[in-house]
Structure formats: structure tokens, C-alpha cells
Amino acid sequence: MRKLVIVLLSAICLVLLGFTLSSFIHVFQNYNLSAPANVGSTNKTGYRLILITQELDTPFWDKVESGASKAAAKYGAELEVWGSYGANQEDFLKNMEIAIASKVDGILVQGLNTDEFNQLATVKAAENGIPIFTIANDVPIEDSLRRTYIGSDHYKAGQMIGTQLAEDLGQKGKVVLMVSDRQEDFQSKRLNGILSILKFYPNIEPITVVAGDTREKVVTATNEIMNKEPGVAAFVSVTANNASAMVQEIGKRAQLSRFHIYSFDDSPEIKTLLKEKKMSGIIEQSPEMMGELGVQLMVKWLQGESFPLKYDGYYTDIKLLKADELP
């Protein structure tokens, strides 16, 4: 009896001791009440760069961002990506203004051909000595005083589509060129590129249709033109994000295989359409390279290595993807 009691007591004692010890270890071993380390007041890394876009979280810009981050890490620059969603110009301009007022070392920006943008870029940024590189979308250099442009050669892209069009149509037919109502620089370049080819084929009749930014507007515009011109043979979505809506609407009214549809966009959605042979060809850009090259050039320019910059810009690779050539 006595032995049993002693054993029982020591067992209780051990259990309590064990729990207390484990709790003690929990509390004091993981005891790390030091806040995240404060760094010195001096900037330990190089340049503070900001990438500003209007289309945050789109696949294209995600790629630009990842490329830029890679390059920033490589060159020891600090990069932050600011942006607005759904092409909100007001927010975009505000971000620009904040970036300029924050006196960052360089701004990589998706060009926006508006007076406000140009005013900010020419007056404010120049005043503070902040270099502005446009990326993916260019603005005319004479309006914005941007240092350079990094991105696709949209004129050349237009020419590539134009050539393909002519080839596919067999030098005859009506072509709908769907553009956005926003007068973007890249859009006009693409348009010019297409037209510069098509002018050699007098029998091909380009019809420029101005649609809005939203899906509804694209659908309406597509409907209207198909009603008005039943004999259309090809569609080209010149602006960025209209292709899928356009393809969907065409598919509702007629057999898609009857048409040649082209896009300058290479979003996953478009690529799926291409694979399903609902589109004839798209232009594939190199967003990652844009980001990478943009940061690299900015750093080098800030370090004074790559001077002078090419005012026309540095073009990244573009490629025409044709549905027929896909495996």
C-alpha cells in the first residue's frame, strides 16, 4: 500500500515536472522578443526604382514584374511595383506624382499618351532630375521627354500581322481592324504597321472599328460591323484586351473557321483560343525581358555606363504564333 502511494506520488510529480519543463522551454526557448532588425539610416543598396503600370495583376505585367525583380536583385537595386487596376488613369497619375515627389532614382512606367502624363513626365520629373523609361507602351518622346523605351516594336508587329493577313486572305477581302478609343501610342504604331503592308494589296480593304475598353463595347462594336459588312473575312484586335470578347461574339454569330482572326495579345486566354484554332495568329511578346532589360538599362544609365541611350528605344523580341504551326 505504502509502496503504491509512493509510486503514484512520484508519477504525479514527474508528470507535473514534465509539463512544467516543456512549458518553460516553450516560453523561453522560443523567446525572441526582438523586433525585426532596424537597419542603419544609410541606404545599404543601390537605387530605388519604381515600376508603375495601369494594369496590375495581369499575366503580361506579372511577367514584366518578375523580370524586373530578377534584374533588380541582380544589380542590387530596390524595386517596387506600383499600379492601378483596370486602367484607372487617375490612380496611375497619382502614383506617378507620388513617385516623383518621393524622389526615387528612376521610374519605369507603362506609357500613357495623355497631357497629364506628359506634364508630369516633362515638368515634375525633369525638375527633380528623375529619369523616366517607358516600358511595354511607349509615348512620343517629343511630348514626354522620356529617356528611352523598352518593349516590343509595335510597328514591326503590325507589319508582321499585315504580312500574315495578306498571305492568309490571298490578297483579297475585307479586314476589320478593332482599335480602342484610347489613343495609345502602341496602338497607332501597330495600326500603321498593318496599313503599311496592306497598302501594297489594293484589294484588301481595311475597316478600322473603334471600340471601347469594356467587354460590352467590344461585343456591340463587333455586332455592328458584322451586320454592316457581312462579307468580312478577317478580324484584327489591335488593342490589347479585346480579342477574347471579339472572338466570343463572332463565334456566337457564325462559324469561327470562316474568319481569320488575329491579335497582338498573348494572354493565356488568347493562347487557349489559338490552340483551339479559333484564332489564326497572335503576336507573342517578351514581357519578362522587358522588365529585365528596363531595370538593367536604368541601373546602368544611373551608373553612367550606358550613355547616351537610344531614344527610339530598345526592342524586345516579338514572334508571330500561327495556329497552323502549333503542334
Add this chain to the structure above:
Amino acid sequence: MNTVQKKILSLTAIVLFIMVAIWFILTYYNQKMQDQYNDILQRYLQMNEVSESSQQLVTSLNNYIQAPSPSKLSNVEGDRTRLLDAQLQIADLRNNGNQFTLTNYLNLIDSLVDSTNRSIRLLDEKNNEEALNNFTEATRLSKYISEMTLTLLGTELKTYDQFYRGMINQSVELKKLGVWMLALITFLLLLFTYWFSLSITRPIQRLTQAARELSRGRFDTHIEINANDEISFLAKTFDRMRININNLISEIQTKAQLESELQKNKLLLQESQLRSLQSQINPHFLFNTLDTLSKKAYLEGSLETSDLLTSVARLLRYNLKRLDRPVTLYEEVRVLREYIFIQKTRFTERLHFVEEVDEDCLYVQIPGLTIQPIIENAVIHAIEPLEEGGTITFRVRKEDSDVIVEIEDEGSGMSEDKISQIMEDRFSSQEGDGHSTGIGFGNVINRLKLYYGREDVMAIQSEVGKGTKVILKLPKEREAG
């Protein structure tokens, strides 16, 4: 010595120590946590301060532009200073998480201050339109600052997110630890206190038990307590007391036993004496008969026989009554002469008795029947076995404060061994054998020693073949005691 008091003190000290240790740890921990909380709060307050002071600056700038006055200008300047101070403090909040935003933030503040300055300067130059433009910009910048403050706070929260969660977890863990520790300490203290109180009370219980046994009269159980405090001392003392009592009791018991045996012996002795008396012929009848015989012998003309019978009667009477009280040496000598007369009748020419007595010494007190047995001894050993007989010399003389009595014979003497045997009363031959009075030599020696209280009362000088000399040394005045 490990005293009970010391034990209690040490228990208290241990408990106190544990309590203090826990208190210190927890207090230290809490203090640290508190500091962290304060730091974080401080960060937030500083950021808020920037936001507020920038708004304040814009407000006072607006007031100034509406109606320029020196006091309003100083307001603007005060607000600007406040903003710049806040900016300085904010600069210290830089960490890995917010470095970029913070730099932007600081630059934004600079831009705001620049715009403000420009606006004031332009206003001084009366270029109101531009001043207003700059003011608008300042307003926008102030708005951006407020927004960026929110961004910074957000970053702050994100950066410290892990840290905050850690803190919350810590406090939960701490609570758990507190509960476990309380349980453990309570349990241990209960056990310890129980054991401790047992170590004090168990010896007392055992002592109580022992006392109860003792009070019931069982003195033979050993009391042993293995403690190291006063109780054990008490127990030892108690045990010693028990042993003492035990010893005393057994002593009393043996004494009582001895006494009872003695009593028995005495009774036996008395009985045997009575028996022996009963077996004797009435001595008075014997004396009267001897007297009658003496008279008859006298009447019949046998004078010598008559005298002899008288002597025998006298000797016998003396013998009967003088044994138990002191007599004078004179009386002893008289009886001695009666005895010699009888022995002379027996040994005729063989016994030659020489008497040299200083009559002045005969008053000395002496136990009865002491000299006659010595003479008789000499007769037995120096006359009887020798056919030609011998001489016995009896001397009484003074020497200093003593009276010396000497009895000398010319017999065969004896060895040193025998002398010492006789003197130490180890000569256990059948005493009194052959003695007329039944009193032996040993008896005489003992009685003399007892009577005078001295060991050197008697001395024997003897050599084999050269006779024996017994010397009695009697003090003239008997010493008291």
C-alpha cells in the same frame, strides 16, 4: 545541531526562494514584453505625428495664403519645424521591411516642405497664381503623406505580424506555464511539508509510545530514535533514565533476595543451637555433681582428687559464662592456673610450666577464654606428642603502652607457610578438635582482632624443630571503637 527551529527556518527559506525566483523571472519577462509593446506603440504614434503635423502645416499655410500676416507665418514655420522633427524621428524607424517606403516617405515630407517654402516665397513675390499652384501641390502631397502613413502602418503590421503572433503565443504559453508551475509547486510543497512535519512528529510519537510503555512498567524496551534534532537528544536522555531505573530495580531485587536468604540461615542456625543445647546435660547439674564428688573425695581423704575436681568445675563454669564478655587478664590467669593444675595432674613430670607474670599488668581487659586455648594448643602440640615432655613459658610484661603476653613452648615448631595459614585463618583443620573448651586457635585470633580493632594483636614466631612463640600485644587502654 540540526534543530527543529532550523528545519522550520530552512523550509521557509526554500519556499521564499522559489517564490522570489519565480517572481523575478516573470517580472523580468513582463517588463521586456511591456518595453516591446511600448516600442511598437511609439512607432505608430510617431507615424501618426507626421501625418498630423503635415496636415497642420497645410492648414496653417492655407490660413497664411488667405490673409498673410507675420503671426500666421510664424505658425507655418512652427508647424514646419514640428514636421521636420517628426521626420527626424521617423528616420530611425527604418528596417528591412519598410526601407523603401520609408525613404519615399521622408522624401515626400521634403517635397511637402519644399512646396510650402516655394509657396511662401512666391507669395512674397506677389506671384499669387504660382503660389496657389504650389499650395495645391502641398495639399496633394499632404494627402499622399497621409495615405503613405497608412501604407507604412500596413507594412509595419506585415513586418511585425510574425512578431505579434509570437507575442500572443508567448502570453498564452506563459499562462500555461503559470498554471503548471503553480500545480507543481503546490504539489511539491504539500509533499515536502508532509514529509517535514513527519520528521518532527514521528520521533515525538515514538517517544510518547516509549513513555507509555515505561509508565506501564516495561523497562526493557530499548528506545532508539534516528533523528538529528532535540527529539533525539530527549530520546537518548529518556533511554538512559530507563536503563538507570532498570538497574536500580534489579539491584533492589538482588538485595531483597540476599536478605531473605540470610534470614533463613539465621533461623537455621538458631534452631541448630537450640538442638545442641537440648542435647547437652544441664551444666548446673554437672557442677553440683562435680562439687559433691569433690567433697566426697575430700571427706574420704583424697585431697588431690578433690582439688582436681574443683578445678575442673571452675574451668567448666568459667567456660560457660565468660565467652561473651570481656574479663580482666587476672581472671584469665587464674583460669589458666586451674587448667595447668589439671594438665599437671595428667602429665605429671612431663609438663614443666614456667610463669613470669608482672602482677601490675593484670588489670588489662581481654576477651574471655583467649589465653587458655593458646596454652592448650601448646600442650597439645609441644607436650602431648613428646614422651620426655616439655616446658611451656608464660610471660606477662609491660612494654610502652602495651602489655605483652608471651606463650613459648619447645615443641617441634612449624613452617612459615603454616604460620601464615593460621594467621589468615585459612587453616581449616577441624577446629576445636581436642580442645577442652571447643574453642580453636583461629577463633581466638578472630576474636582478639575484632575486640581491639587491630591486625597486629597476635604474632607467632616459630621455626621447625625450635619451638613456637605466640606473642599477644594488648593495649593498656582499649581504643575507642
